[in-house]
Amino acid sequence: MTALPPIIEDWFSQQGWHLHPHQRAMFDRSGDPALLLIAPTGGGKTMAGFLPTLAELAGDSHKGLHTLYVSPLKALAADIKRNLRRPVEEMGLPIRIEDRTGDTPQSRRKRQRADPPHILLTTPESLALLTSYEDAAHTFRGLKRIIVDEIHALAESKRGDQLFLALSRLETLAPGLRRVGLSATVEDPPALAQLLARAPDPCPILNADPGPDPDIAMLETAEHPPWSGGGGAYAIPAVLDQIRQHKTTLIFHNTRAQAEIFFHNLWLANEEGLPIGIHHGALAREQRERVEAAMVAGDLRAIVCTGTLDLGIDWGDVDLVIQVGAPKNVKRLVQRIGRANHRYNAPSKALLVPANRFEVVECVAALEAARAHALDGDPRGPGPLDVLCQHILIRAAAGPFDADTLYDEVKTVGAYADLPRTTFDRCLDFAATGGYALRAYDQWQRLVQRPDGMWQLRDPRGAARIRMNIGTITDSDKLKVQLKHRRGGKPLGEVEEAFAATLTQGDTFLIGGHIVRYEGLREMVVEVSRDKGRKPKIAVFSGTKFATSTQLSDRILAMFRQDGWPNLPPHTADWLALQREVSKLPERDRLLVETFPHDGLHHLCLYGFAGKNAQQTLGLLVTQRMEERGLNPMGFVATDYATLIWGLDPVTDPAPLLARDGLHQALEGWLAENAVMKRTFKTSAIVAGLIDRNSPGGKRKSGRQATFSTDILYDTLRKYDPGHLMLDITRQEAMRGLVDFGRIEQMLDRIGDRIDHLSLPRVTPLAAPLFLEVGKVPVKGSAEDVMIERERKALMDAAGLA
Amino acid sequence: MERTMNGLPFSFAGETLTALPSGALHWPARRLLCVSDLHLGKSERMARRGGPILPPYEARETLTRLDADIRATDPETVLCLGDSFDDLDAMRALEDLARAMLATLMAGRRWIWIEGNHDAGPVDLGGSHLQTHHDAPLSFRHIATPDATGEISGHYHPKARISLKARSLTRPCFLIDDQRLILPAYGTYTGGLHSHRPPLNTLMGPGARAILLANPPLAVPMPR
Known part of the structure; x- marks a missing residue:
């Protein structure tokens, strides 16, 4: 066992602190090239990560950068800076600590490059x-x-891929670099460890004591949950009750829209005026910071929030977590629960609020999974190529490079360890020339190969453009919302461009808990005014839509096999029993298909349990096949567990509609x-550097006629260059995410030909809530022209122009 | 499978003109076809200037659509209303295939290039080169002038947004009032300027209409 330097040892005893066993272990193994620590929230992870750095810097006169700390949130970097500076100052250590994020002033950034601090705290993009x-x-x-904090969160997205690629560069620049990952509880620690380490090197994993099991239950409410919807409004009185009984309550929602609606209703019911705030990613930074400050100061009794509060900033004395809506994913639920009682070895307390009857089943399944420590998650597969394309451009911006060397470097990244050279070369060709067939003129080159074989930028000024477009978060579809008549004034938050277009x-x-009135669009800013109304006309703007995980879906299906449901509330158990009586309950290895007439139309309900995105895509696929067969589908709606389709003609044999061929x-x-594929294309096109998010010189051209839709690029490529790399990337991305094609294939492979078709006289209990779902998708043959045709007469008549 | 292209006839300055779904304008009485803002070579110009390397197929795509309109209307005269090329270097760098396509289209027809702000100067592809083309009662120029009558222009790439049931739809459009007609951009890589934005909202007089590109095009009161 290595001894801590006395200066640190003394400081610890002055505080009356002892090292946790995992902090000790991390210190003892600080020479390991890679090390992953899995610890619950509040387990002193950060100290475990930094202790070796402090010890090494305490005695040594190290010059320049010693430790790089990377976290997913700018706020976390700032938070750590505060928390680390105190002990460093009290120990009197000669250590310079600075953070560097998108908010750091230009002058300091420049200085940091020339004269870096000992410890630099940053984000993947800034790195x-x-x-x-x-x-x-x-x-x-x-x-x-290098310390990678919240590595479990980073590893789930392209931000992680970008970070790990950057690590491969650092390894070359600073050989012998040691890597430490700090993670919350995950389902597959070895997979995470492989991403952290230099491939194919091993990466040992240290597990901290997970602490006592959390105290989780469903929230008891006087009123039963409704049949459909996602608001959870029925539970407001019970939630208010809980807020009263606790010091600080975090109320998590799955989407921003739901958080807004819930907050609005909570506020209306909050007669005693309890201090309650709202926090989500679409709010303006100023708004968020105000709420964060109030929270740290202990001024708030409750915060309605989304995933933005999932990560480990210490927000004060949270003693209850409420999850409204089905958690969709057990791992996220467990991580959220960990936000309560941010103290080591104290059980976290959490309550689940199902938003509708079906979610009761899902919540119970999630509770059982959480108690059984059965976490879920899908392997992400090989590293995405759009991120690699960006990495190649970033490498080019730093100076001339050799393709062989860069390829070898990229292969040390776990997610890219199996990258074939031909694929790398295609990405390089894309970065260099756009990768188009039949293009070899000089002006089409972004990178050129020198006579000595090295690659470099054709025009060194290209580096500025590349730097301005670094990052894998694409929020180019967002528009800022601002109060009218306050130029440069108060920003309220953002909405999606598609939502703004419907106004x-x-x-x-609703935005930021207030009702606002849409006034107009000015230079890509949505202008609004305050509205005194009590009920917003349009309540929905979509946030990230999570699909229920495969593992959780399987648990629900397993629960359906029970003879009875003593583990469910009676209203829900009765509902399932009735479904079993009049139809069947869905099974894991079979596909239940119900058809029934309703309201003069024929309906078809597919219980695929493939998650909302895949069920939505399935709706597109099946209605298309129905159209081919002249069955006149008119529309469909999808949830995490089923797709309901309606049309003019009955479906007598669903099997051909679901054929794998x-x-x-x-x-x-x-x-x-x-349109979903086009959106997928756009996202990847931005990441890969096909189109710019930002261009040097700042502002967009004043005439909007200069820009055109990426849909046109997509169509042009498909028509003239169908083998283009960007289209391959789009297809790969479509296997997951919004299109989630991979999950449809999995489902169809699993069921084989075991399709149970039941033709029934009326709507079934399980299908009934689907009729109340929002987000119905009309099936459009030659849609827009048909719609235009219908509107043509009415419009002209109304205007007297016919 | 090609769908039949249905134009929308309307009258302007006493003449009957047809708005085609592609954004071209047909004047049957003069056997004249007019297109605006082709912006051929836009991808080349962006790449040359160190911008993004966009798919270089837009000239082919634009000319393929023009070919279809020419086949459908069999004009004696084709008039390109300016900004036909993204700049003069883009014209010179036009790929051989696009150049050959253009030559085929021009063969046996009177072809007029109106000068635009992007492509001022002579065009070395044949055809005549003019600042303004007058053919009473109409006159053709690139950018609208304040007091003109019977004027047909382009430049602004107008588009308009209309609300249909529970959704809105944005399309490129013709704008028309008593004095002037503004054509949508015909080029593939061209964006648009909303009719409710300046200067379009002030340029167009009261009672202006927008003819949205659709098959057939749709005339609505101009959204302001």
């Missing part, structure tokens, strides 16, 4: 930017350690023309 400078070798010379003057909607051609063919 990628640092590696893009010509002086990166100088900045990172002598770097000894007409006078429409009211031709499914991939469907993805290639008409599905490729779908």
Whole structure:
């Protein structure tokens, strides 16, 4: 056992603190090239990560950067800076600690590159930017350690891929660099460890004591949950009760829209005026910071929030977590629960509020999974190529490079360890020339190969453009919302461009807990005014839509096999029993298909349990096949567990509609023309550097005629260059995410030909809530032209122009 | 499978003109076809200037649509209303295939290039080169002038947004009032300027209409 330097040892005893066993273990193994720590929230993870750094810097006169700390949130970097500076100052250690994020002033950033601090706290994007400078070798010379905090969150997205690629660069710039990952509880620690370590090197895993099991239950409410919807409004009185009984309550929602609606209703019911705030990613930074400050000061009794509060900033004395709506994913539920009682070895307390009857089943399944420590998660597969394309450009911005060397470096990244050279070369060709067939003229080159074989930027000024477009978070579809008549004044938050496009003057909607009235659009800013109404006209703007995980879906299906449901509330158990009586309950290895007439139309309900995104895509696929067969589908609606389709003609044999043959051609063919695919393309096109998010010189051109839709690029590529790399990337992305094609294939493979078709006289209990779902998708043959045709006469008549 | 293209006839300055779904304008009485803002070579110009390397197929795509309109209307005269090329270097760098397509389209027809703000200067592809083309009662120029009558122009790439049941739809459009007609951009890589934004909202007089590109095009009161 290595001894702590006395100066640190003394400080610990002055505080009356003892090292936790995992902190000790991390210190003892600080020489390991890679080390992953899995610890619950509040387990002193940060100290465990930094202790070796403090010890090494305490005695030594290290020059320049010693430790790089990367976290997913800017706020976390700032928070750590505060928390670390105190002990460092009290121990009197000669250590310089600074953070560097998108908010850091230009002058300080420049200085940090020339004269870096001992400890630099940053984000994946800022790190990628640092590696893009010509002086990166100088900045990172002598770097000894890198700490990746909340690595479980980063590893779930392209931000993680970008970070791990940046690590491969750092390894070259500072050989012998030691890597430490700090993670919350995850389902597959070895997979995470492999991402952290230099491939194919091993990465040992340390597990901290997970602490006592959390105290979790469903919230008891006087009123029964409704049949459908996601608001959870029925539970407001019970939630208020809980807020009263606790010091600080975090109320999590799955989407921003739901958080807004719930907060609004909570506020209306909050007669005694308890201090309650709202926090989500679409709110303006100023708004969020105000809430955060109030929370740290202990001024708030409750915060209605979304995933933005999932990560480990210490927000004060939270003693209850309420999850409204089905958690969709057990791992996230467990991590959220950990937000309560941010103290080591104290059980966290959490309550679940199902938003509707079906979610009761899902909540119970999630509770059982959480108690059984059965976490879920889907392997992400090989590293995405759009991120690699960006990485190649970043490398080029830093100076000339050799393709072989870069390829070897990229292969040390776990997610890219199996990357074939041909694929790498395609990405390089894309970065260099756009990767188009039949293009070889000089002006089409972004990168050129020198006579000595090295690659470099054709125009060194290109580096600025590359740097401005670093990052994998694409929020280009968002528009800022601002109060009218306050130029540069109070920003309220953001809404999606697609939502803004549906607004007409006078429409009211919720943002930041207030009802606002849409006034108009000015230079890509949504202008609004305050509205005194009590009920917004339009309540929905979509946030991230999570699909229920495969594992949780399986648990629900397993629960359906029970003879009775003593583990469910009676209202829900009765509902399932009735479904079993009049129809069947869905099973895991079979597909239940119900058909029934209702309201003059024929309905078809598919219980695929494939998650909302896949069920939505399934709706597109099946209605398309119905159209081919002349069955006149009119529309569909999808939830996490089923798709309901309605049309003019009855379906007598659903099997051909679900045939596995031709499914991939469907993805290639008409599905490729779908708006979701175009959105998928756009996201990857931005990440890969096909189109710019930002261009040097700042503002967009004043004439909007300069920009055109990426849909046109997508259509042009499909028509003239169908083998283009960007289209391959789009297809790969479509296997997951919004299209989630992979999950449809899994489902169809699992059920084989075991399709149970029941033709029934009326709506079934399980199908009934689907009729109340929002988000119905009309099936459009030659949609827009047909719609235009219908409107044509009415419009002209109304205007007297006919 | 090609769908039949249905135009929308309307009258302007006493003449009957047809708005085609592609954004071209047909004047049957003069056998004249007019298109605006082709912006051929836009991808080349962006790449040359160090911008993004966009798919270089837009000239082919634009000319393929023009070919279809020419086949459908069999004009004696084709008039390109300016900004036909993204700049003069883009014209010179036009790929061989696009150049050959253009030559085929021009063969046997009177072809007029109106000068635009992007492509001022002579065009070395043949055809005549003019600042303004007058053919009473109409006159054709690139950018609208304040006091003109019977004027047909382009430049602004107008588009308009209309609300249909529970959704809104944005399309490129023709704008028309008593004095002037503004054409939508015909080029593939062209964005648009909303009719409710300046200067379009002040340029167009009261009672202006927008003709949205659709098959057939749809005339509505101009959204302001």
